[in-house]
Amino acid sequence: MEDYKYLFKVVLVGNAGVGKTCLVRKFTQGIFPPGQSATIGVDFMIKTVKVGNDKIKLQIWDTAGQERFRSITQSYYRSAHAIVLVYDVSCQPSFDCLPEWLGEIESYANRRVLKILVGNKVDKGDEREVPERIGRDFSDVNHFDYFLETSALDATNVDQLFEQVATRLTNDMKITDERVHQYRADATNTSSSSGGPIKLIDRAQTQLNSCCSRQ
Numbered sequence: 710m711e712d713y714k715y716l717f718k719v720v721l722v723g724n725a726g727v728g729k730t731c732l733v734r735k736f737t738q739g740i741f742p743p744g745q746s747a748t749i750g751v752d753f754m755i756k757t758v759k760v761g762n763d764k765i766k767l768q769i770w771d772t773a774g775q776e777r778f779r780s781i782t783q784s785y786y787r788s789a790h791a792i793v794l795v796y797d798v799s800c801q802p803s804f805d806c807l808p809e810w811l812g813e814i815e816s817y818a819n820r821r822v823l824k825i826l827v828g829n830k831v832d833k834g835d836e837r838e839v840p841e842r843i844g845r846d847f848s849d850v851n852h853f854d855y856f857l858e859t860s861a862l863d864a865t866n867v868d869q870l871f872e873q874v875a876t877r878l879t880n881d882m883k884i885t886d887e888r889v890h891q892y893r894a895d896a897t898n899t900s901s902s903s904g905g906p907i908k909l910i911d912r913a914q915t916q917l918n919s920c921c922s923r924q
């Protein structure tokens with residue numbers, strides 16, 4: 710049996726060249742790949758992290774930003790637990806395309822997916838074109854769950870990004886687990902105090918009858 714508590718699927722999207730592959734490789738392998746070539750279709754890597762005492766497996770899907778792969782990458786949204794939308798803080802057009810990417814997320818992802826906005830390449834100080842405040846405002850206005858500026862080159866906030874994703878998803882999952890547990894406990898108590906499932910149906914039928922007879 711695998712020794713992890715949860716497995717989460719995290720999908721990175723955003724324009725070509727914003728640094729999605731470099732972020733994933735920095736986090737999973739600790740390297741900044743020199744001369745990283747464009748992603749073809751999709752690629753994935755796995756890394757296990759600790760959230761409290763729990764081992765969490767992150768399956769991280771790195772999608773191609775190029776338009777011609779859009780129909781392939783769209784099919785990866787649906788089963789994602791989290792979507793990380795990346796732009797390049799030194800490239801205004803990559804920020805200007807965010808509404809288009811949001812449209813893709815809204816069309817193809819699960820309604821309750823965790824959404825994270827990331828401005829990458831903060832190491833390029835003087836070449837910055839998108840101020841942090843503008844990124845944060847966009848994140849707030851569009852209801853992202855989290856906003857972060859990163860650098861895959863010098864590792865700024867890279868571990869924090871994926872650890873936040875793992876922590877938030879784990880906390881959400883634990884709340885869901887607790888609700889299911891509570892629901893089951895309630896159902897068991899109700900059925901044992903009423904003499905079992907047949908009695909429940911009887912009771913529902915009685916209630917239905919009495920409500921109808923009131924008319």
Ligand SMILES: Nc1nc2c(ncn2[C@@H]2O[C@H](COP(=O)(O)OP(=O)(O)OP(=O)(O)O)[C@@H](O)[C@H]2O)c(=O)[nH]1
Nearest residue numbers: 725726727728729730731747748774830860861862
């Ligand atoms: N200065 C700097 N350059 C970066 C950073 N991250 C990526 N790059 C560079 O940006 C270029 C594109 O990086 P990729 O990781 O291939 O970008 P991508 O978003 O995966 O691109 P696609 O696969 O085409 O969608 C490469 O030349 C990287 O070296 C960063 O944090 N800082």
